[in-house]
Amino acid sequence: MVKNDFAIKHPLGLEGDATDIIAKGTFGAVLSRAGVGKTALLVQLALNAMLRDKNVLHISLNDPVDKITLWYKELFNLLAQRYAFEQAGQLWETLLPHRFIMTFRVAGFSVPRLKERLADLTGQDIFHPDMVIIDGLKFDESIREYLVDLKKLAEEQSFSTWFSVHTHRHEETPLNSIPVPLLDVEDLFDVALRLQPVGTDIHIQPLKGPISGLSPLALDASSMLIK
Amino acid sequence: MDDKKVRNIGISAHIDSGKTTLTERILFYTKRIHAIHDVKGKDGVGATMDSMELEKERGITIASAATFCEWRGHEINIIDTPGHVDFTVEVERSLRVLDGAVLVLCSVGGVQSQSITVDQQMKRYKVPCVAFINKCDRSGADPYRVIGQLRSKLGHNAVAIQIPIGLENNFQGIVDLVSMKAVYFEGENGEDVRIDEIPSALMQEAITKREEMIDAASMFSDKLTEAILEEKEIPEELLISALRSGTLTREITPVLMGSAYKNKGVQPMLDAVTQLLPCPSEMKNEALDMDNNEETVILSSNPEAPSVALAFKLEDGAYGQLTYIRVYQGSIAKGSTIVNARTGKKVKVGRVVRMHADQMEEMEAIPAGYIGALFGIDCASGDTFTSPGITLTMSSMFVADPVISLSIIPKDNKSQINMSKALNRFTKEDPTFKTYVDDETKETIIEGMGELHLEIYVERMRREYGAEVETGNPRVAYRETITKKAEFNYTHKKQTGGSGQYGRIAGYIEPITEAEFEFVNKITGGTIPTQYIPACEKGFYACMAKGPRMEFPVTGVRVVINDGAAHSVDSSEMAFQAAARGAFREAYAKAKAVIHEPVMKVVVETPTEFQGPVMGLLNQRRGMIVGAQDDGPMCVIEAQAPLAEMFGFSTVLRSATQGQAQFTMEFALYKLVPQSIAEELTENAAKAKKGIQSKS
Numbered sequence: 001m002v003k004n005d006f007a008i009k010h011p012l013g014l015e016g017d018a019t020d021i022i023a024k025g026t027f028g029a030v031l032s033r034a035g036v037g038k039t040a041l042l043v044q045l046a047l048n049a050m051l052r053d054k055n056v057l058h059i060s061l062n063d064p065v066d067k068i069t070l071w072y073k074e075l076f077n078l079l080a081q082r083y084a085f086e087q088a089g090q091l092w093e094t095l096l097p098h099r100f101i102m103t104f105r106v107a108g109f110s111v112p113r114l115k116e117r118l119a120d121l122t123g124q125d126i127f128h129p130d131m132v133i134i135d136g137l138k139f140d141e142s143i144r145e146y147l148v149d150l151k152k153l154a155e156e157q158s159f160s161t162w163f164s165v166h167t168h169r170h171e172e173t174p175l176n177s178i179p180v181p182l183l184d185v186e187d188l189f190d191v192a193l194r195l196q197p198v199g200t201d202i203h204i205q206p207l208k209g210p211i212s213g214l215s216p217l218a219l220d221a222s223s224m225l226i227k
Numbered sequence: 228m229d230d231k232k233v234r235n236i237g238i239s240a241h242i243d244s245g246k247t248t249l250t251e252r253i254l255f256y257t258k259r260i261h262a263i264h265d266v267k268g269k270d271g272v273g274a275t276m277d278s279m280e281l282e283k284e285r286g287i288t289i290a291s292a293a294t295f296c297e298w299r300g301h302e303i304n305i306i307d308t309p310g311h312v313d314f315t316v317e318v319e320r321s322l323r324v325l326d327g328a329v330l331v332l333c334s335v336g337g338v339q340s341q342s343i344t345v346d347q348q349m350k351r352y353k354v355p356c357v358a359f360i361n362k363c364d365r366s367g368a369d370p371y372r373v374i375g376q377l378r379s380k381l382g383h384n385a386v387a388i389q390i391p392i393g394l395e396n397n398f399q400g401i402v403d404l405v406s407m408k409a410v411y412f413e414g415e416n417g418e419d420v421r422i423d424e425i426p427s428a429l430m431q432e433a434i435t436k437r438e439e440m441i442d443a444a445s446m447f448s449d450k451l452t453e454a455i456l457e458e459k460e461i462p463e464e465l466l467i468s469a470l471r472s473g474t475l476t477r478e479i480t481p482v483l484m485g486s487a488y489k490n491k492g493v494q495p496m497l498d499a500v501t502q503l504l505p506c507p508s509e510m511k512n513e514a515l516d517m518d519n520n521e522e523t524v525i526l527s528s529n530p531e532a533p534s535v536a537l538a539f540k541l542e543d544g545a546y547g548q549l550t551y552i553r554v555y556q557g558s559i560a561k562g563s564t565i566v567n568a569r570t571g572k573k574v575k576v577g578r579v580v581r582m583h584a585d586q587m588e589e590m591e592a593i594p595a596g597y598i599g600a601l602f603g604i605d606c607a608s609g610d611t612f613t614s615p616g617i618t619l620t621m622s623s624m625f626v627a628d629p630v631i632s633l634s635i636i637p638k639d640n641k642s643q644i645n646m647s648k649a650l651n652r653f654t655k656e657d658p659t660f661k662t663y664v665d666d667e668t669k670e671t672i673i674e675g676m677g678e679l680h681l682e683i684y685v686e687r688m689r690r691e692y693g694a695e696v697e698t699g700n701p702r703v704a705y706r707e708t709i710t711k712k713a714e715f716n717y718t719h720k721k722q723t724g725g726s727g728q729y730g731r732i733a734g735y736i737e738p739i740t741e742a743e744f745e746f747v748n749k750i751t752g753g754t755i756p757t758q759y760i761p762a763c764e765k766g767f768y769a770c771m772a773k774g775p776r777m778e779f780p781v782t783g784v785r786v787v788i789n790d791g792a793a794h795s796v797d798s799s800e801m802a803f804q805a806a807a808r809g810a811f812r813e814a815y816a817k818a819k820a821v822i823h824e825p826v827m828k829v830v831v832e833t834p835t836e837f838q839g840p841v842m843g844l845l846n847q848r849r850g851m852i853v854g855a856q857d858d859g860p861m862c863v864i865e866a867q868a869p870l871a872e873m874f875g876f877s878t879v880l881r882s883a884t885q886g887q888a889q890f891t892m893e894f895a896l897y898k899l900v901p902q903s904i905a906e907e908l909t910e911n912a913a914k915a916k917k918g919i920q921s922k923s
Contacts, residue, residue, distance in 0.1 A: 064379065064380060064856060065853065065854035065855075065856050065863075065865055068854070069853060069854070089740070093898065093899075096851060096853075097851055100852060100854065100855075101853060101854030101855070102854060102855050102856075102857065103854065103855070103856045103857060104857040105857065105858065108857055109857075116839075117838070117839075117855070117857075119839075120838060120839030120842055120843075121842065123839075124839070124842065124843040124846060125846075126842055126843070126846045126852065127852070
């Protein structure tokens with residue numbers, strides 16, 4: 001396969017798969033205020049997993065399918081440029097079968113529903129996710145119940161899950177402490193990363209998990225690629 | 228004639244959103260017709276715009292007839308655009324001719340996949356539009372949801388300029404937010420428009436929505452912003468002109484509402500067309516100068532300038548060929564001489580008419596900005612006509628290559644003659660429809676953009692021309708291409724009495740993606756004399772038509788020649804052509820040729836409970852599912868599937884979803900055929916070859 005010829009730098013500076021940051025059945029979170037780059041980071045994690053033949057199920061509660069495909073395409077093109085992939089077009093074609101996008105209306109999303117959809121996919125052998133991204137879930141009072149159910153599902157189906165968590169300005173917490181939305185459910189998460197705009201860059205601050213000791217990482221604010 | 232009072236509009240929409248009914252009502256209120264018929268009319272007359280019998284039967288519009296009508300001193304030309312995605316060439320050509328469009332949406336169905344396709348086309352041709360949310364009387368009507376979809380799915384800055392008075396069964400009329408009046412439609416056919424005060428229950432909603440509208444419009448007018456800041460009464464004209472500026476640049480899409488079937492909201496929509504959509508001279512039209520390397524030239528709408536007109540639609544009428552034209556510059560008058568820019572032929576203009584679906588009105592001349600029709604002019608659709616002496620052509624429209632073909636065999640001699648007449652007509656009307664006779668099987672082959680596309684033409688052949696034909700199995704247009712650079716060094720030598728043949732060519736072939744075929748001559752020192760180079764190119768090019776591997780057309784090859792040899796007596800053009808063919812075969816065998824197949828973008832809309840089965844169906848058809856969009860009771864599944872697997876999909880889909888799912892399909896890209904399928908194809912090709920040989 002073409003894609004194995006490329007050694008892409010791991011998005012978070014780790015060796016191995018993006019899926020390895022968090023084990024199967026566990027949760028990771030990317031936190032930031034609106035518009036800082038949660039989706040961009042999640043898509044990069046997803047692309048990285050896809051490049052390693054992992055299947056990614058991307059669930060979005062805000063954006064239509066077209067917009068999400070655009071995210072992937074754009075970020076892939078930027079990566080392709082940066083690492084000067086040969087035959088990027090062909091590589092892209094081989095990546096696509098590793099991605100499945102589902103969108104729900106916020107109100108229509110529930111764990112039983114997701115389970116049903118997943119059963120549709122796995123039962124007919126259409127798609128078996130190794131990694132699930134849930135973008136746009138609201139972390140409010142009832143979130144714990146949701147996550148506990150979801151964790152059960154994730155363990156059953158053995159996939160790892162990344163969430164985007166929207167934080168609010170008025171709930172701003174000091175550096176290195178867990179922000180409000182995640183506070184109640186922190187125990188369910190193995191990894192938490194916070195995106196923080198600093199000057200023209202966006203810093204990725206590890207709040208929890210095995211990467212807390214690493215050298216500082218940042219997103220390039222114009223391309224949203226990890227530097 | 229005053230061009231400011233002319234509107235060339237299209238009515239474009241998803242199938243079944245009531246476009247033809249709306250057109251029918253427009254013609255009625257503008258007094259072009261005197262009775263109303265419905266699309267699937269019980270009276271057997273059918274709507275006036277659907278002039279083809281077949282369209283009447285299926286309840287869909289295929290051909291885009293142009294119709295003329297008048298409303299409040301404005302002349303409106305309506306181009307009825309087809310509603311099915313398989314006919315997108317016709318849609319696209321109509322869009323070229325329009326200055327503005329009414330996007331009709333169903334208040335229940337909302338923005339459906341087809342609307343997205345049509346909208347993208349409008350975007351490409353920068354056609355300003357207003358939206359009309361139809362069927363507000365149907366149960367489940369929710370115009371605000373549709374406005375939300377216009378924003379989220381199509382990215383329009385949709386702004387309601389009306390609100391409904393009641394909905395579903397209780398739909399009574401609309402509130403015009405510009406004049407802040409309620410509008411009711413009375414009389415047997417809604418022809419009496421009664422203006423009244425806004426019902427008090429709706430007043431608060433009307434005020435809020437009006438504020439939203441003014442807010443959006445203020446972006447386009449400083450005067451309006453001033454008036455708002457000074458808290459003055461806002462004059463209607465000011466508001467309309469601000470909305471209009473936003474509409475013309477496609478930065479605002481004003482949204483109107485109504486129910487054409489129940490005769491509500493049509494007249495205000497006509498007002499909006501005259502007030503908000505552009506007149507011909509406000510739109511920039513470009514042509515290409517053939518003498519000047521196809522530089523773009525901006526056309527002026529001055530009727531005195533040399534004429535430029537586009538033939539956008541042909542129809543076979545009772546009096547011979549009828550050619551619909553749009554004049555962009557100058558004017559086309561009866562008795563004048565014009566030149567067909569494609570063929571260079573001069574033609575004299577006979578009768579000039581203006582069309583109203585099936586009836587017509589004689590005219591002296593068609594000035595710039597107007598749409599009309601000519602009689603007895605031999606041309607193909609998409610041709611440009613100009614005054615003698617100028618060499619402009621309207622830019623060639625993008626025409627996709629056909630992806631599917633079908634053999635047709637006439638049942639008897641009479642059908643044979645009629646079939647060729649019909650094919651001659653269809654190929655002129657529709658550039659995506661092609662026909663040829665297969666050299667080997669001697670069968671007539673028709674090619675097009677999809678199964679339905681070809682089915683409709685076969686059907687039309689039977690109905691309109693009385694040609695009974697048998698069709699073969701549809702065949703997919705596969706392609707071959709190479710994946711590796713490969714060298715050749717081939718000598719063609721023959722000495723069998725008389726003058727011999729000698730030519731040697733060396734070089735390599737390599738895959739390219741940006742062009743179908745490229746020939747590069749890197750010969751130095753004249754090892755192949757210059758006069759034979761074109762023969763080499765010709766020889767290579769000839770090989771592209773039928774690949775040595777599977778006999779599919781070859782694409783994406785660059786041929787580079789860098790060495791060779793010639794003989795002073797025995798070399799000839801013939802010899803080098805033969806050498807090139809040999810060289811191509813030699814290199815091709817080493818160049819790892821692969822087969823590509825057309826892959827379609829398939830979008831299925833289905834009730835959510837059938838999501839699983841539908842995904843299963845697509846998966847079985849080697850479909851790659853891109854995503855599933857869960858939208859409450861309905862969901863939209865987008866997939867890419869090879870055309871070869873999609874035959875008969877509509878039947879399977881219907882039975883799997885109790886007829887509740889719809890799908891659209893359009894060509895997306897060519898993709899590599901998986902190994903197992905490629906082997907199957909090779910086997911079949913080998914069998915077919917044998918079959919032909921044993922027959923002959």
